[in-house]
Structures are given as structure tokens and as C-alpha cells.
Amino acid sequence: MEQTLQQFFHDFRQGFIADAEANNHFQLSAFIESVTNELIETGFLEEIEFCHYRAQKGMRIDGYWFNDEGILDLLIADFECREQLQSLTKTEVNAAFKRAVNFFIASKEKGLYRDLEETTPEYGLSRQINEHSELIRKINFYLISERTLSDRIHSFDNNQVCGITTSYHIWDISRLYRQRSSRGHKEALDINFPDSYGAGIPCLPAHLGSDSYQSFLIVMPATTLASLYEKYGARLLEQNVRCFLQARGNVNKGIRYTIINEPQMFFAYNNGITATAQEVEVINGQSGLEIIRVKDLQIVNGGQTTASLFHTHYKDKASLNGIFVQMKLSVIDSDENEIIVPKISEYANTQNKVNVADFFSNHPFHISMEAFSRRIWAPAQPGAQRETKWFYERARGQYIDAQSKLTSGEKKKFQAENPKQQMFNKTDLAKFENVWDENPRFVNLGAQKNFAQYAKRIGKEWEKSSDHFNELYYKKAIARAILFKKTEKLVSAQFWYNGGYRANIVAYTLAILGYFVALEHKSIDFIKIWQLQLVPESFEKAIIITAKLVHDDIIQPKQGISNVTEWCKKEECWLRLKSRVNELNEILPAEFKDNLLSNGSE
Numbered sequence: 001m002e003q004t005l006q007q008f009f010h011d012f013r014q015g016f017i018a019d020a021e022a023n024n025h026f027q028l029s030a031f032i033e034s035v036t037n038e039l040i041e042t043g044f045l046e047e048i049e050f051c052h053y054r055a056q057k058g059m060r061i062d063g064y065w066f067n068d069e070g071i072l073d074l075l076i077a078d079f080e081c082r083e084q085l086q087s088l089t090k091t092e093v094n095a096a097f098k099r100a101v102n103f104f105i106a107s108k109e110k111g112l113y114r115d116l117e118e119t120t121p122e123y124g125l126s127r128q129i130n131e132h133s134e135l136i137r138k139i140n141f142y143l144i145s146e147r148t149l150s151d152r153i154h155s156f157d158n159n160q161v162c163g164i165t166t167s168y169h170i171w172d173i174s175r176l177y178r179q180r181s182s183r184g185h186k187e188a189l190d191i192n193f194p195d196s197y198g199a200g201i202p203c204l205p206a207h208l209g210s211d212s213y214q215s216f217l218i219v220m221p222a223t224t225l226a227s228l229y230e231k232y233g234a235r236l237l238e239q240n241v242r243c244f245l246q247a248r249g250n251v252n253k254g255i256r257y258t259i260i261n262e263p264q265m266f267f268a269y270n271n272g273i274t275a276t277a278q279e280v281e282v283i284n285g286q287s288g289l290e291i292i293r294v295k296d297l298q299i300v301n302g303g304q305t306t307a308s309l310f311h312t313h314y315k316d317k318a319s320l321n322g323i324f325v326q327m328k329l330s331v332i333d334s335d336e337n338e339i340i341v342p343k344i345s346e347y348a349n350t351q352n353k354v355n356v357a358d359f360f361s362n363h364p365f366h367i368s369m370e371a372f373s374r375r376i377w378a379p380a381q382p383g384a385q386r387e388t389k390w391f392y393e394r395a396r397g398q399y400i401d402a403q404s405k406l407t408s409g410e411k412k413k414f415q416a417e418n419p420k421q422q423m424f425n426k427t428d429l430a431k432f433e434n435v436w437d438e439n440p441r442f443v444n445l446g447a448q449k450n451f452a453q454y455a456k457r458i459g460k461e462w463e464k465s466s467d468h469f470n471e472l473y474y475k476k477a478i479a480r481a482i483l484f485k486k487t488e489k490l491v492s493a494q495f496w497y498n499g500g501y502r503a504n505i506v507a508y509t510l511a512i513l514g515y516f517v518a519l520e521h522k523s524i525d526f527i528k529i530w531q532l533q534l535v536p537e538s539f540e541k542a543i544i545i546t547a548k549l550v551h552d553d554i555i556q557p558k559q560g561i562s563n564v565t566e567w568c569k570k571e572e573c574w575l576r577l578k579s580r581v582n583e584l585n586e587i588l589p590a591e592f593k594d595n596l597l598s599n600g601s602e
Helices: 005-023 027-041 091-110 121-136 174-180 194-198 222-236 239-247 253-261 263-269 303-315 334-348 362-377 410-415 426-437 440-445 446-462 470-491 503-517 528-530 537-554 564-568 571-578 580-589 590-594
Strands: 048-053 059-066 071-078 138-145 159-160 164-171 191-192 203-205 215-221 273-277 279-285 288-295 299-300 324-331 392-393 421-424
Touching: 005 174, 005 288, 005 470, 027 048, 027 059, 059 091, 059 121, 059 253, 071 091, 091 121, 091 138, 091 159, 091 164, 091 239, 091 263, 121 299, 121 564, 164 174, 194 222, 194 288, 215 222, 222 288, 222 303, 222 324, 222 528, 253 263, 263 303, 263 324, 273 528, 299 303, 362 392, 362 446, 362 470, 410 564, 421 426, 426 440, 426 446, 426 470, 426 503, 440 446, 440 503, 440 564, 440 571, 470 503, 470 528, 470 537, 503 537, 503 564, 503 580, 537 564, 537 571, 537 580, 537 590
Parallel strands: 071 138, 138 164, 273 324, 392 421
Antiparallel strands: 048 059, 059 071, 159 164, 191 288, 203 215, 203 288, 215 324, 273 299, 279 288
């Protein structure tokens, strides 16, 4: 039975309230995290840094992110934990966006940061805007709301703020509901070429017979392709291609050289692009067939070509006029995406092979983790009677889909056996694992970039031997999840925690504890944590002590860096923390050290 908007609002509200209680969050933070996780997974946002700032002068910011393409995302939340679904008016929307605009203007032109506390996220954001505004070429303002727009407005006309191009994006509860309800659990792109670019795209049909799926050969103007990438960004790239680009960097030097020095040879030198779509509308134009509309265009091979065209045009000021890119476009129903799209990408990609390290959702590693999570019962916590499971969401939306056809009683049973707080996905797993097994700096780069690093490592290990990824591996991974989630909760509860940099503190806290244990030639008893399904008290004390040390260190970036978040992304930050391991040794509880295992023990 299809869920109504009112039911969705109720379920969504109960979900983030439960998350707030489980993780010792404010409800506002839990709401923002629930929505932004959705937008990150679907490519609308690259990442988000929480920054809850509001002032009587009509300014407000709840989150932000600077990306490598000169784009600043500024986010504000309309949230009061309303019990009933209410309407959001255009006047209220305008007022909300105005507060975010005021913050940007005050930061850029009036040096707002000088009036802010230096250890807060808003200070780092405001100062970075003030000192590096020349690097910002576009601002995306996001309004997320627990209400529903009364007049169905979903976007505003672009304009400029302080001479910088801006765009406005509204995610009310209705839009979130439509995305969750759509096939594939994402809002599909709907591109009308005549409306956006003045004409359709000439094409040749490449399918035979009525039984075969539609496919087309296209010669795409590079100006159009770069414009699409500028407008839609990561949403244009199939999820795995996004990870591929995160791992390799944005600009291919060979492609850049050809654009700048031999643009007339680009078509001959470049392998072209492979793309899929859910629907295509074709007409007979003056010169033959033209594609005038594409729904859910996704580049599954050629993401690096697309990104390189965009970056070379905007960073090097290179002209793309007269450059064309060959494109093979296949029309694939979204129900078949998970099976067919990975095969298209794997078989089409010969220039830069997207191999197992790029981690498709149906890679055997993910299938194996999913199977363990559905089969293995986690022991009941001390004092509890019921065993539960940790639900691994291999593909987006599985947790919701698993409940969609259940009766009310069956749904309650499912949720009792698979608690929402024990649902985790691929990017969550990458965080849980990388703080121990990789340089924790990757975790501070954001979910997608961290996942790309995890994918490369696990992909190589799987190729060498898949036997390592057994039930023991799964149980240790869950133990690390328990540790990660508990550390988040403990940090949030500390008197010194002011609401900022929790993700950075958590990552480095666990990483430096892991580093200390390794120096002692010991190991952590992850299996004991699995068996208890909680963190032992001595370990909790060690986490609290270490988190305070990490917090005090990272809020003092080295000279020349004003933003703590940016500092935490640098190798120097991790090296400086590691240099304090002797100091950590002196303050860690003896009981924690005594409970460590001898090196090599499980």
C-alpha cells in the first residue's frame, strides 16, 4: 500500500526523533542530518558541515560546504519539531533565504568573523568567506523544511549576491516524500534541450527491432555538456562514477591539453561518453532525428571527460566552441538499473577501467555483507532479552522497501528485529572502518571521498583473497560501528562540546586510540564489543579523555589556516595529533590498557 504524505511526515518525524535520542543529538541536528544524508546520497550535495548560527541582526546558517569547483553551499533549516504537517509560505521562504544572504554579505564585506568566537564553526566559515571570496564563483542556498510549500514553489530565479552567481533550492517535506516514493529513491533529472539550449540534439537510432531497448548515437556539443555539468554537478554522474572521480581527481591532463592546444582533434582523440536514461523524447527535426527531452540522464562512463571539459573551460578560460563529444545513450528502465548499468560501465570503460575497486552496489563484497546482516543475529545487550540484527543497506532505499508491503504488525516486528539506529550503508561502513585501517584524514574529506578510498583498498584486498571477508570480519565491522556511534554520543554529551566539528573529533579520537594501541603492540578486543553490543566502561573513559585532547588540538589550526574543518583535512593535522601520543599514554586509564589484547589476538 502506497504511503501518503501525512504518513511519511509522521514516520520521518519519528525517525529523526529516535535518532536524536539514540545519539544524544539535538532534534534540529538530527533533522538536518536526516535530510542532508538524503541529498548527499543522491548527488544534490557533496557534503555538509554543521554550523548552527543565528543572530538578532537577521542572519542564520545551519550548514555549509566549500567544494573544489569554487562553489559554496549554504544551508538553513526551517524546523520547530512540529507535531502536525503545516504549510510554508513564499513570504517565509523569502525571509529564510534573506537571513542566509545577510550572513554571506556580512562575512564578505563587513568582516563578521571578528565578532564571533574563534573556536566555533561560524567563525571559520565567516573568515573563509572574507579571506577567500575571490575563489567563490557560485553560491547555492538550500532551505530544508519540515513543512510543505503551500504554493508549490521549488526554485527561485538565479541572481547575484556581491557579484557572485547564486541559486536557490528548497527541500520541503513534500519534495522529500516524492523523492523517497520515486523508483530508485531519487529525484530524476528532466532535461528539455530546446528550452535550455534553444535546440534539440541530433541523433541516430542504434537499436533494431521492437524487442530491443532503445539506444542512440549522439554528437554532443562540449558547451552543452559542460553546461549540464555546471547545472547538475554530481547528479549527472551515476553514483559509481562519482566515486571514481573522487578517487582520481577531476581533471585529466591529456584531455586538458587537447582542449587548450588541439581542440579540433578532440573528437578524434577522445573515447567519448556512455550514458543511460529512463526516458527519451525524439522528434523529426529539419536535419533528421533530434532528442528534445531526456529523463534521468546518467553518465556511466566518461565522467572524467565531462568534468575535465567543465574545469578546463572555467579554470583555464579555454573555449569549447567547435568541440564535440560522441555519446552512446541507452534507455534503461529504472527497475533494471542495478543489473544493467554496472555492466554497461564495466564493459564500456576501456580507457580508464572502472574495476572492482570502484565498488558497485552489486559487487560480491556488498552482497556478502548484506547476506551476513540478514542472517546473523547480534547478541542481546546485558539485561535485554531480544536479539537484533544490523541492517546493511547495500542499495539505496532497501530499509524502507523491506517494510513497504508489510502489515502494521509485521512492520513493528521488522523494526524490533532491525532497529533504525542499527541500519547502516556503504558510506557509513567506510567511516567505521577507515578511522582504524586508513589515514583518518580521508574520513574528514567527506563521505564520498572517504568511500572512494575505502573502495580502492577493499577492492584490491578482495581481488587478492575474498576469504578474509567472512563472518568474523562482519562482526568486527559491527563492533567498530558500535564504537563509532558511541563516540558520537559521548562527544555530544561533553561540557566542552559547543556543537561544532563532531565528525572531525570522532574520527581523530578513534584513529589516535588505534594508533596508540598499535604502538603498544596490542589490539582492541572487537569481538568482546560484538558480544556485549556495547562499549565497555573503561573504553568509554578512554574515548572521553582522548576526545578532549583531540578537540583542544584541532581548534588551534596551524598559522595561515582559519577554518578548523579545512585543517582537519590536511595530513599535518594528523601528524601533529600523532606527536601527542606520549601525552595520551600518560592520561589514559590503566584499566583500558589492561583490557587490550596481546598483538595478534582476535
